[in-house]
Amino acid sequence: MTMSTSPQTVAKLPVVDLSKEDSLKPGTSSWLSARKDVCQALEDLGCFIVILSSNKVSLELQNAIFTSLNDLFDLPMEIKNGGGSGYSTLNPAHEAFGIIHGTNSEETQKFTDCFWPNGNDQFRESVDSCAKVMAELDRAVTRMVFENYGAGKYHDDHVQSTLYHLRFNKYKEPKKTGIDVGLGTHTDKTFTTILHQNHVNGLEINTKDDEWIGCEYPVPSSFLFLAGDVLQVWSNNRIRPCRHRVSLTENKVRYSFGLHSIKEGVTTIPDELVDKDHPLRFKPLNHLEYVTAKYVSTGTDSIVEAYCGI
Numbered sequence: 001m002t003m004s005t006s007p008q009t010v011a012k013l014p015v016v017d018l019s020k021e022d023s024l025k026p027g028t029s030s031w032l033s034a035r036k037d038v039c040q041a042l043e044d045l046g047c048f049i050v051i052l053s054s055n056k057v058s059l060e061l062q063n064a065i066f067t068s069l070n071d072l073f074d075l076p077m078e079i080k081n082g083g084g085s086g087y088s089t090l091n092p093a094h095e096a097f098g099i100i101h102g103t104n105s106e107e108t109q110k111f112t113d114c115f116w117p118n119g120n121d122q123f124r125e126s127v128d129s130c131a132k133v134m135a136e137l138d139r140a141v142t143r144m145v146f147e148n149y150g151a152g153k154y155h156d157d158h159v160q161s162t163l164y165h166l167r168f169n170k171y172k173e174p175k176k177t178g179i180d181v182g183l184g185t186h187t188d189k190t191f192t193t194i195l196h197q198n199h200v201n202g203l204e205i206n207t208k209d210d211e212w213i214g215c216e217y218p219v220p221s222s223f224l225f226l227a228g229d230v231l232q233v234w235s236n237n238r239i240r241p242c243r244h245r246v247s248l249t250e251n252k253v254r255y256s257f258g259l260h261s262i263k264e265g266v267t268t269i270p271d272e273l274v275d276k277d278h279p280l281r282f283k284p285l286n287h288l289e290y291v292t293a294k295y296v297s298t299g300t301d302s303i304v305e306a307y308c309g310i
């Protein structure tokens, strides 16, 4: 078995509670206090756990998604691999499906029709509603970030140019495959990523001191918000892209899904984020070109710095 090396610490990830309606309303005192915590966590660690209201992501809704994911990944390989299904695998323990424009109801409909010819309204509706809640969360958190750095006026444009890809992951039981590294250490080539997992833990976050913190949800309506490489660029290196990996420590099937945001067009660092203490660190970046560029992650090296760092 390939064993993950560094031991985990007992430290916990920062938690930002956005479950009260007010905390998602710009300008309220709970918004301002969350904004500070969000940016602190993104600068220190590149991620934090968010708690949302259980009315928005009920256990019933989550179960509907995870139950259908179980059926989906159990389909025969020739169906999973069928043209345009978005199926991929990174290693023998891992499988994934992707929906491009995953917050668009028509795309979830097409995906559902592809694998459930007789329909699966439960899956379609739950995924559609969960993806929309995640996108709403992304818009709120990115707005907090833009405001925090005095760049709030660019946020509407940012929302207009953001695309969302939805990805479902399955990791097989390590005793079946002999593999306990679900995903190796990496940062996401996104602007931001929002992840959700079933009750099986395994996601681990790398700190500045090279310690690993396991991601455990305080309540089921939790998500992990991560900064990707392009948010590091946009913030002129203030925000740390989250380095993470998946270690399969429990002998159970693990499912997760993530909303991955891509910023269309060219990302330039706002003038507000450049001054004599913060000289310009990155050249303008075309995110879609960056995503498809053949740069391979080596774990410790920053791909985005090699790609467009100054």
Ligand SMILES: O=C(O)CCC(=O)C(=O)O
Pocket: 167, 169, 183, 188, 195, 197, 203, 244, 246, 255, 256, 257, 258
């Ligand atoms: O499965 C997870 O929790 C993490 C997935 C992930 O890191 C990714 O899709 O980039």
Ligand SMILES: [Fe+2]
Pocket: 186, 187, 188, 244
């Ligand atoms: Fe990732």
